[in-house]
Amino acid sequence: MCLQTNCPVCNTPVAEAFFVLTDVPVICNQLWPDDDAARNAPKGDVELCVCETCGFIWNRAFDPQRMQYAPGYENALHFSPKFQVFAEDLAEGLVERFGLHGKPIVEIGCGDGHMLDLMVQKGVASATGFDPSMKDVASPFTERDGVSICPEYFGVQHLDQRFEAILCRHVLEHLDKPLKLAQDIRQVIGERDVPIYFEVPNADWMLRAVSMWDVIYEHVGYWTAPSVTTLFERAGFEIVSVQEGYGDQFLMVEARPAAPDPTAVGPGVDAVVQSARSFGEAANAELKLWRSRLSADAGRTVIWGAGSKGITFANALGSGADTLAAMVDLNTRKHELIVPGIAVPVVAPEKLMEIEPDLVLISNTQYQAEIEQQVRDLGLQPDFAVIAG
Template sequence: MNRKELLRIDGLPVLQNRVYPSAESARASPRGTMDLVQDAATGLVFNRAFDPGLLQYDADYQNEQACSSVFRSHLDDVLAIVARNFVKPSLIEVGCGKGYFLRHLRDAGYDAKGVDPAYEGDSPHVVKAAFSPELGLSADAIVLRHVLEHIQDPVHFLSEIARANGGRGRIYIEVPCLAWIRTRRAWFDIFYEHVNYFRADDFNRMFGRIDEMGHVFGGQYLYVVADLATLRQPAGGPDAEFDFPADFMAGIWQCRDIARAFTGNKAIWGASSKGVIFMHHMALAGVEVDLGIDINPVKQGKFMAGTGGQIVSPARAIEVLPAGSLVFVMNSNYFDEIAAQSAQRFRLVKADNNEL
């Protein structure tokens, strides 16, 4: 097969959103190789070295972001897109996580059902299982938020959704945007969990009919509303070619230099995927970070995969970190929220553009 290598990173923690009960168990968590390639036949970008056997999604996998008012506002934006495209009430959210957005959909009047093996609640509207046509679920519309990047064969997975749905219906898909990652040199957004990385043109080649396409969450996420009946195998070609810039990983060294020039305590704010990857690369660069801070209460008191960094609440961080400590903010979308929660106590740096 003709596949062009784009980026290789060895030894990445494989589950950035899985938290651990001790630093030792976190440091012993599985690691894998990221060997990003582009397939010439389809134009799709994916991790050729991906091993699904390394991943275990269970109750310790904590990726709920709705603790943040900023993220809840994003979900309101998503609901508005869904509302203007899906007028019939029957809907399935594939990969509903802990069920926050599913409740949002039901509160908005949708007869919405969810499917997710990592679901922890007791809602009668959620099937705690991996999606498959054998579940016998179908609806007028499908919502697929931040799932497709985790699926080893995304076109086949979409075809299974279409088959389960009788080859009909429309689908809302939301994924991280590879074009944004490239433009922003977002090295901390290259995760082992994400076996695929998508651009807008990938979906234009994947579907014969797209009703709406755009970006949300400050451009970080790409979304499409497409007709499942028009799903097709994408074809590559010169117009689909992709490369990373030569300086894509340079932000690691910029953050390292900022940290080395600072003599006090150091922490990160945001102990999810970006934070775990940031800590991983900083450790390799010889930078010791004291803590990870996160507002999600189920993460607090636990430890991050790879480095074993401890996660604390914002209140605890204010107690234990001296005033003026250096804190890298993992996602600048949350910068104002974090500045308010930290009571302006720390020296905040936006890790995604190294701004003070």
Template sequence: MDDNSMTSQQPAICPICSNGLRNQKIVSRPNAPVLQNVTLSDRAKALAFPTGRLEFVRCDQCGFVWNEAFDPDLIHYDSGYNNDVSSSAYYRAHLEEMADNILAAVPQGEEIHYVEIGCGDGEFLRLVVERAKGRCVSAVGFDPSYNSSKPLPQRARIHPTIFSPETCALVPEETNIVCSRHTIEHIADVQMFARSLSSLITNRERKLFIETPDMDWILDHVAFQDFFYEHCALYTPRAIATLLAQYGMTAKTRPVYFGQYMWTEATLAEASPADGSPAAPSQLPAANPELADAYRQTSERSLHKWHEFIKDRSAAGPIALWGGASKGVTFALLIQSLAGQEPCLDCVIDLNEAKQSCFLPVTGLPIVSPETARQRQISTIIVMNPNYLDEIRDMVERMDWPARIVALNE
């Protein structure tokens, strides 16, 4: 799975800070599905789903991690893309907290003009408008996969297109909030994206919010299932601050969602920074080499331990994963490649109704509702995201379902 011995032929240059010294490959895999959050109702098509290579390199300076083998032409975010996780109460609470954080950035009594880059089906945009209680005068979203039939709030509009220097003109002049959640990690051309974002931050009243996975959390928790094709660019607080500083912005970043994500707030840099301004990127912690070494030494072992656990637990009955999104797709694929032909995982449980009765790309595992999994007599559930463990335990208990529940990265 993850190659410990590999060294690049050519030194890899960090696309953010230009460092080319001591950058190391940390993950190498041959056959990652090019998309994880897809609804595939035909099992044969799921099994034959296109794959690409993962060759993740980590910058020794800013800690940025990127897939050197990424080919953007393999990815099409069309209307079959579905990453809706809002059926979870835990996730819903996270979304509400982030929406309130954005609203608090505009002084009470002032109008809010909101723009969201990569807004998916508009779930978060709707939530911001709803929680603004009339203060949000305009809301504009951009997303090429948008095709929701759900009505939008008044004065909200979503453009089904990618956000680029060409589409910048569709952003209203009054805009004071620009938000981009879980989009920057999908963009390989990091400089182009930062340039486009910065073209919107034209005065100090406009604030930019970015939510993205925290690379160091992934390494620290040996979350090998968090490396996949769609996420071609994984940031640390220093990496994102360095990138935004190159376009005249200062950024403050803090951990959210139990540390798995980081939340960055950026504004136009002041000519002479006042006390309390964010630290210069070079003052933020540099990449810790021990973190990458520890990851490379333990990730293979951890995957083998999970495979052994699954083999042992098979004696008690069928086994399901809980979570048919990126983590579940990747974990299933890695486990199945170790298991070969031996019986392994039975199905994947997901609360997203659009995914139920579909199949995971490449492994072709069926995605089912909790009720169906219970009928399949699942006796072990492996939870892909530890943040949902309590919620899932409660649900299973209410269903009077005597399954054993364990979680990754608990």
């Protein structure tokens, strides 16, 4: 395997990984029709490194060739009320701060166009999104006048597109060459003063909270304030603000074009490096604890919540996963499909009456009380435990 041992942002070589997960599903939300297919699902290793120069964290074992999405990929966006409020405030704030009333904007990696629709609602003249995954896919968010999605990658070939701001949300973490995208965008902007807004999962938060099950193969990069600052300053932007939002889980960057500074480094790198080392120690201890707890006499175990967190957790258990009978989920589209790697079925809550689990692991703390009640209402009395992190 070819390891990416030089930092993709600043090219500093890094000697060792601080956190390793082996043989995790390459696409953890992709469920499979039968056991064999699930067992043979593409797997890869995660070897997280931290750059001591710029604070960027990346999976040096990431192989972009493996990222092939197949039918069965479950990527439905369930907008919680909390997310809806966040997105509306964001759109309104961007229109105000960037002075975008009556102006055209573009979004790179727009998904189904939810944010494009909000931006037009908040006053921009038009919002054009670019996203190759939207080829032949219909979306309810493109019905409003001014909203459109171009199902291809955004690049220098779109120089003729009119735009007064560029948005890009939850894209950078998937790129093994993030500097290239930032430089391409800078080239497209040219001499004009076009502001940009980037949003990524906040790795500073992930490290602080030891949220180890947010580490998934699909994310090659984990962005911190210093690394994202380094990226944009080197590509030719001046940072306006880097803020944490959405319960500190997102990092939100606003920047404007400037002259590139090829040696720039954002402040706060030492704290990130320290924080990464602590995360590695805590996460490894946690993993060891779960493995011994579940391989010891745990009886039949189920995990409630067949999302990426629960699926990554189950696959990281190794032989500890032998006691795992099923994963429970409320999403009916997942039922009777098989989890990649460990190959256990996803079932409806009622199935627990047949399984009679001894232990129910809860993958989302937020719903703990609700889930425990639901299980007791089925007449069952298992132990409960929350998958922390």
